[in-house]
């Protein structure tokens with residue numbers, strides 16, 4: 001904090017895109033409110049982006065433009081660096097490291113950076129007594145970091161289950177509403193600006209995975225561990241899957257779940273799941289995000305809101321800045337970095353529950369008789385089975401709902417089923433969430 005007569009927190013803003021420009025706008029529009037609530041004036045003093053000449057709809061005449069974002073980390077008029085550039089490597093990584101080394105606080109929206117470098121950065125933060133805050137990195141405007149780190153701090157968390165990617169949720173909701181295919185809806189989402197030109201990180205589940213490992217670190221006191229994450233995206237889902245899931249009283253959602261198993265291992269898994277309509281997660285629609293947590297004393301808690309976009313994400317950044325203005329300074333993941341455990345990890349093989357299994361097969365007698373013994377050999381019993389699409393020479397879809405089994409049994413059975421000549425496509429299997 002600047003030691004002048006008026007209490008001021010001086011911000012160096014790296015990145016002036018959706019998040020950076022949004023942050024600038026809130027700090028201007030709600031300046032009086034923010035000062036009333038914190039007793040501190042929070043002002044942007046220096047900025048950087050790639051293109052100096054670009055019109056960003058904000059008046060930058062009173063702030064200094066620096067040509068290299070790293071310069072913000074040693075700028076004499078900057079107390080806190082807001083990193084809103086993105087990317088898990090440089091320049092974001094060097095900027096955050098250098099700022100922390102120089103004792104400057106950092107606020108970032110960059111989940112990829114923290115998912116990959118969280119442990120090193122939390123060590124640096126502690127060593128130099130420089131807070132590193134990241135409320136905006138997970139679920140945008142939903143204060144989920146605060147909720148886990150502070151509101152639920154008295155509880156042992158046993159599991160977190162979240163819809164944390166608005167693009168995927170928009171695609172799935174639209175496929176359900178219109179009956180259109182995944183690729184058609186993705187194309188429309190790209191035209192509307194809801195999906196990136198390269199959608200891989202979103203629809204492949206990687207973006208949800210980045211967020212999930214950060215929540216897992218906070219909930220379980222373990223190192224954010226992106227390497228030990230089971231990830232599947234939504235690109236193999238068909239409108240028919242969504243329709244059939246509906247007939248079983250469920251909706252299909254891309255769920256990131258991190259769960260502490262009875263043997264202490266941590267399961268981190270991103271996968272499309274069937275979610276029963278009785279679950280609040282089933283009713284998170286469109287671009288919204290929702291997260292359900294289970295604590296030993298508090299029970300289930302559910303939060304829902306806008307997980308991305310200028311306003312929600314910038315709102316989270318400014319709330320971190322206000323915490324800094326109020327003197328909040330704790331370990332990045334809730335406990336000191338050297339106490340973060342490197343917990344043995346579980347994989348999708350260890351997930352236990354019922355599964356939805358979709359098979360595309362030749363329409364001829366005896367196919368089910370070939371599949372049934374494979375399921376039996378892997379301790380998978382069938383709760384229900386339906387068959388769709390009977391017309392001459394056309395493949396048929398068989399959907400099996402299993403009784404409780406493990407991901408490993410499902411994987412091994414599907415490897416054998418996929419080798420049957422009558423099976424025309426790799427089986428699709430979706431866990432059925434019962435929460």
Ligand SMILES: NC(=O)c1ccc[n+]([C@@H]2O[C@H](COP(=O)([O-])OP(=O)(O)OC[C@H]3O[C@@H](n4cnc5c(N)ncnc54)[C@H](OP(=O)(O)O)[C@@H]3O)[C@@H](O)[C@H]2O)c1
Nearest residue numbers: 015016017018019049050051084085086109110308309313
């Ligand atoms: N958008 C969201 O809803 C959202 C939600 C949560 C978290 N986030 C995270 O917030 C971060 C920023 O996202 P965004 O949507 O605001 O991205 P964006 O709109 O693409 O903005 C990125 C900004 O960083 C600048 N930049 C990029 N690379 C740079 C470099 N090498 N050197 C200097 N400046 C560079 C760009 O400069 P120019 O403008 O000159 O090109 C731009 O101003 C990311 O980590 C993202 O994951 C975003």
